[in-house]
Each structure stands twice: as C-alpha cells, then as structure tokens.
Amino acid sequence: MATAQAQPLPARSKPKSKERSYDLSVLALLLPATLVVVVLFVYPFVYGLMLSFMPQEGGISISNYVKFLQDPYQRESLFNTLRLAVPNTLVVLFTAVPAAYVMRRGMWGESLITTLLILPISLGAVLTSEGIIGYFGPGGWFNQILESLGIIKEPLRLTHNWTGVMIAMYFKQFAFCFLMLLGYVSGINPNIEYSARVLGASPLEVLRRVMLPLMAPGIAIATCLTFVTNFSVFPSAMLVGEPAGATRSIAIAAYQMAFEHYDFSMATSIAMIMGFAELAVVVMILGLRERLYKGSAISGAKG
C-alpha cells in the first residue's frame, strides 16, 4: 500500500504491456459500473442540456441563457460566486503550498494535526457552518479571545456575510489542499533535493528550479479542485452567508429556480453554465501547467 501511494502518478509509470493471458471477457465486469454512470450521470447531463434549450414558454431556443445573462439579479449570482471563489482559491494556495513545503520533512505532533485537519473535510459544510456560526459569532469564543487579549474593542462581524462564507470555505479547502500537498511533496524523493544542494544550489534555487517543478502537477490538481468546489459553494453560502444578498451564489440561483420556482428548464440552464464555467477553468489551469513545466515528472519512490 505504501509503495502504491508513493508514486503520485501511477498511470504514467506503469509498464505499457499488461499480460495478454487475461481474456477480454473480464471487461464484462465493467458493465454494471458503466451502466450506473451512463444512466445516472451521462443521461441526466444530456437530458439537462436538452431541457435547457426548451424554455418553459415552449419552442427550442437559447432564451434561458439569454435571460440569465440579461437579468441583473440572476447575472449577479455569477459575480457573487467569482467574488468568493477567486480570492478564496488564491488565499488557500498561498497558505497551503508554502505550509506543506516547509513541513515536508515532518513536524511535531504531525499525526494529531493531520487527524484534526481531516475533520472539516469529513464532517462537511453543514456541520462546519453550524460550528462557525457559534465559534466566530459576535459572542463566540473567537471574539471573546480577541477581546480579552485587547486586540479588538467591539466584536467583529464574521458570520452571516461574505466573510463568514470565506471562513467556512477556507477551513475545508485549506485542510484539503494542505493534506493533499503534504502527501504529494513527501512522496518526492528527498535525494533529488540533496543532490541539488550538494551541487551548490541555494535553498531558493532548489525551490524554484527543482521542487516547484516537481510539485507543479500536485499544485495544479489542488488548484482545480479548490476552485471547482468553491465555484459551486452552496450550504455554507446559505447558512453562514447572506443568501439573499452578497453570497447568493450561482448554485443558490440554480437551486431556487428548480425547487422554489419549479422551472427545471431554467434551473438546468444555470447548472450547465456552472458546469461549463468550471470545466473552462480546469482546462485553463491544466493547460497553463503544461506550458510552464513541461515534462516534469516525479521520479523515484520514497527514499
């Protein structure tokens, strides 16, 4: 298990030729899983895409998409989402990447810290939101500590606004990115780094010319996942934000269309806009990564 984990991209390092002795009837084993994904994922997607071009008024047109972009209230949800997702992704990256990097050789209390970090990921946004409302609320422990330390005079307004959603998203995403990158960076053969040092590279050069290129695939995946999750922020935007105002995200707009206005055609249009926007960003980030560090690969398992 440990060796399988140490290679971040097993697909690439796998030998090309698998034994031919396995007859292709084994492929039948893939049928049930493929069937589920086709019937419950591909079909709804295609159905939704078609439905989005059949507005409630009848006929076949792109009027749903036009309506979404022309209506300032709906359009604003797209910008609300970007105002949350972009800064959050950047803050997460600029804290999680260096933190994982400097701690690549272990830290004191590592197992306890990483175990606690898995909590916001496993417990999910609903529970984290409930805790944040209490803990970061005007009378919560966070404000109490700051007040008793004399840092602030008045309690900070950290919940039921944009800041609240940013905090809620940050807890999950930082934990996720940090753990993922820590796993990734500690899988890089330390001898590569030692060799560079022995050959006279300064720590900064090692970081810039050796480690960052090696970490690039991990960082790219982490960025994609963080942004895509942030872009579809829903429960925390409803619970710790202002769902009628600054944090009315595009996911809220789609949900309201479907389950409050029962306009499933318009709702799927918004869901499609959300899906394609996410896809575009993922393609962009992965493309950028290819251009920046072409041909970099993780070599060697754990030392």
Place this chain on the structure above:
Amino acid sequence: MESVRRSPWFLAFYLFVFAFTLNIMGIAGNVLVSSFAKSWFGGPLPASFTAEWYPYNFSFYGLGGLMAVTFEVVIAVMALSLSIGFLAAYALARVDFPGKKYLTVLFLLPVLLPQIAYGIPLATVLYRYGLGGTVAGVILANAVPMIPFAMFLLVPFIEQIDRNMESSARVLGASRLAIIRRVLLPLSVPGLLTAGVLTLTSTVANFELTFLVSGAGSQTIVVALYYAMFAAGIRPTYSVDAMAVIYMVLVMIPLAVALRFVRPTQMVFRIGEK
C-alpha cells in the same frame, strides 16, 4: 536537511497550521458545549448545563426515524459501491483495452465534479421517473459518485495481488467463481475494509445530492440538520447543536476506523490523485 526545521519560515507556518487546528477544535467544541447548554448568552461557558436536548430531538424531531433512513441509505450505498466497484476495479487493474483512458475519465467526473452541478439534472430525471423524494432515489443518487469512489480506492489494492496466485489457482483446477471467492476476495479484505469505511463516512456526510433528491420521508440526518439550521429561531439552537453532535458521532466512528488503515494525507491524496 536539518536547517529546514530551524528556519523562521518553518516556525511561522507551523504556528499557522497549529492555530488553524486549534480553531477547528474550537468549531467542533462550540457545537459540543452548546448542545449541553441550558442557556448560553456570551461568556466562555454556558451558565447552566442540561442533557435534555438529546431526548428532545428524538421525541419532537423524529431523530430515530432520521437515523433509520440514514442507516438504510448508507448500508445500501456501501453494498452497491463495494460490489459494483470491486468488479470494475478488478477489470481496470488487470486488463488494458482501447479507450481505457476515456472510461477512467468518465468514472472520475462524478467524483470530482461538484454535486450541485450534476445534482440538479439528476434530480430532474429522478423526479420524472417517480423516484424523486424516495429512499430508493436517494440511494441511486448517492451511488453515482460512490461507486467510482470505491472503485478508485480498490484499484491499487487489487494491483498488488500477485497475478501468479490466480494463475496457480487456475492451473490447479479452480473455476473462475472459486478463484474470486477463495483467492481474490480474501486477499482484497484490506482494500474492501478501507473502501467500505471511507464510502460509509462519505455517504453519511454527503449533503448536496441527498438534499436535492430527498423528500419528507427520505431525508438523511445531514439534510435534516441543514433544514433545522436554515429555519433557525423556530427551535432552540442548543437542540440543533445536539442533532449536530449526533451527526458528528455518526461520521467520526467510521472515520476513526478508517484512520487505522490510512493516514490522513493518503486519504485526500488518493482523492486528489484521481
């Protein structure tokens, strides 16, 4: 490289991660303390404590029923994911075929794409076929990301099983079924356990799909918790927190088991790697 540990950067980021972790404890601790509060208006701790909110949830908010639905959904999703996921993982681990890359990407999408994006079309389809709002619909919806999730977790475990074991068994005259039952399954137990507990935790905590597909009688506890929070003010916060604590326990028991098999870094690393 010992110098790393003495650098100011290490200290700064270590303190940052440490403070972050303390805040997580604060967030979880706040819910726990509040669930035992009789009244709590400011101050580090509630003025007086009570355990009444726990029975209150069972008698007034049907927590027993919610837990029954949650167990039903979780067990069904786990059984589906492990059985279907195991078959697919075996095929992916053992044979190469044209288009394997594309099929892998197809399996990746439901795990990586945000559920709210494909949940709305999925809910639309399920409602159209009369499955919306039913427990069966909730199970089907949750199976969409969980089957590939279990499958991707199982692939490395199956890859590790020596092919010669299977060949030997075949040479010695074992039928295909016997090979699966007497060779493959016993050797896959660690993988099945890991995939099982991780599917279990994820399904209990899976909010979006369940939220979009469930109706009055088919809510799991996390969806009920959302509604309780969203309608804050109707019932005491302390009782919502008591429900949150019960949910927390339901997630953390399988999680604690899972952490016996995998390290936290591996857990998300695996998810990210896919």
